[in-house]
Amino acid sequence: MDREELERVKRERDAIVLAHYYVDEQVQAMADHVGDSYYLAKVASKAEQKRIVFCGVRFMGESAKILNPEREVVLPDAEADCPMAHMASVEQILRMRREVEDLAVVCYINSSAKLKSVCDVCVTSSNAVKIVSSLRNKNVLFIPDQNLGRYVQAQVPDKTFYYSGGYCPVHAQVLASDITSELNAHPGAEVLVHPESSEQVCALATFIGSTAEIISYAEKSKSRAFILGTEPGVMYALRQRCPGKVFYPVTPMCSDMKRITPEKVLDCLRGGGYAVKLCAEEMDAARKPLERMLELGK
Numbered sequence: 001m002d003r004e005e006l007e008r009v010k011r012e013r014d015a016i017v018l019a020h021y022y023v024d025e026q027v028q029a030m031a032d033h034v035g036d037s038y039y040l041a042k043v044a045s046k047a048e049q050k051r052i053v054f055c056g057v058r059f060m061g062e063s064a065k066i067l068n069p070e071r072e073v074v075l076p077d078a079e080a081d082c083p084m085a086h087m088a089s090v091e092q093i094l095r096m097r098r099e100v101e102d103l104a105v106v107c108y109i110n111s112s113a114k115l116k117s118v119c120d121v122c123v124t125s126s127n128a129v130k131i132v133s134s135l136r137n138k139n140v141l142f143i144p145d146q147n148l149g150r151y152v153q154a155q156v157p158d159k160t161f162y163y164s165g166g167y168c169p170v171h172a173q174v175l176a177s178d179i180t181s182e183l184n185a186h187p188g189a190e191v192l193v194h195p196e197s198s199e200q201v202c203a204l205a206t207f208i209g210s211t212a213e214i215i216s217y218a219e220k221s222k223s224r225a226f227i228l229g230t231e232p233g234v235m236y237a238l239r240q241r242c243p244g245k246v247f248y249p250v251t252p253m254c255s256d257m258k259r260i261t262p263e264k265v266l267d268c269l270r271g272g273g274y275a276v277k278l279c280a281e282e283m284d285a286a287r288k289p290l291e292r293m294l295e296l297g298k
Helices: 003-013 025-030 038-048 060-067 092-098 129-135 146-155 176-185 210-218 233-239 264-268 280-296
Strands: 015-020 031-036 051-054 072-075 101-108 121-123 139-143 160-163 191-194 225-229 248-249
Touching: 003 015, 003 031, 003 101, 003 264, 015 025, 015 264, 025 051, 025 233, 031 038, 031 060, 031 248, 051 060, 051 264, 060 072, 060 280, 072 248, 092 101, 092 139, 092 248, 101 129, 101 146, 121 129, 121 280, 129 280, 139 146, 146 160, 146 248, 176 191, 176 225, 210 233, 225 233, 233 248
Parallel strands: 015 031, 015 051, 051 072, 101 121, 101 139, 139 160, 191 225, 225 248
Antiparallel strands: none
16 A cells, blocks of 8 residues: 555544554554654544554553543554563552552553553653652652663652562663673764663663654764664664664564554554453543653653
């Protein structure tokens, strides 16, 4: 299907296509908006089209539905999920609320709707430091990603942090030795890593930031060579925005993100796909921390 035909189908179905930086580049090329979790959450909250086709993993589709419940949100693949999104439990959160005074439960947006529904505020990797810094609470339970949580803790040392022990299985595969090996092979290259990476990997970084922040940094940097410590799907945007620069990815692909294919996106536009279904009570509870994130993250 050529671009003109694709846009015609979108208009006929009154659909908008949102895609995360980590999905296949052919899928990104089909999208109306491509971005990280924070950007896509903002776009989804304001989308006026009847159908939102969300090219990403399940928690992203859930967040879009929670923020815009009147719209139909469909996922190209029902099995595309994020393991980290489930690496905490409601029981754990409720127990911590009983045991720790003056506690704020901060939930990385990479989490299930069920977890969001019992939290105080959501964050993304791009706004976590800003939002946690603004909280009045002395104690923070940061779920589910302990690596991002420890990165935030280093920037907000006046608060006491607790963790659920979750992590991103993709970023966790990158070792400090992988970075040093690439540095030996490409001396002078800058190291760009995502805060979902381990503390040892982050210690070797020239820059630590969200996917969108990594792209922006690379675009502005005078360096011509970079070691890329995040999912290589971002290479599509980097090639567009950083012509003449060279990137050496060290992070493996996210198999869940790569489940999204152009054929599955077209199926969504033709009326197929997997509709996100959540009960009204859970959506109402989960909407509060998401809306608070959008407000505090401005």
